[in-house]
Amino acid sequence: MKTIYFVRHGQTLLNQFRRMQGWVDSPLTKKGESQAAKVGDQLKDLQFNLAVSSDMMRAIHTLDIILKKISTLTTSNVKFTKMFAKFILVPSRASTVLRLGI
Numbered sequence: 001m002k003t004i005y006f007v008r009h010g011q012t013l014l015n016q017f018r019r020m021q022g023w024v025d026s027p028l029t030k031k032g033e034s035q036a037a038k039v040g041d042q043l044k045d046l047q048f049n050l051a052v053s054s055d056m057m058r059a060i061h062t063l064d065i066i067l068k069k070i071s072t073l074t075t076s077n078v079k080f081t082k083m084f085a086k087f088i089l090v091p092s093r094a095s096t097v098l099r100l101g102i
Helices: 030-043 057-067
Strands: 005-007 048-054 078-081 087-091 098-100
Touching (some): 030 057, 048 057
Parallel strands (some): 048 078
16 A cells, blocks of 8 residues: 655745635745754655656745655656646555654
């Protein structure tokens, strides 16, 4: 069985002001960047085959920060889509489903 990790983007400028953003993109704050790095640290020892990301800049920036921590994933293992508001990491070996939030 495979595990799928769902990761929400880090805090954005609009999140900071408690604004709904939907399809409106907003940059990550310093806190959002720190949150993404923390998730990367939590996932760094796992083996991943694939990452699927929203094409929104906040999700891509979050993913880029996490990818710096995960040696088994490179940009060649990343797929972008308009269908996801978040991104999904698919590990190579796992037995349960876990959802991680920032």
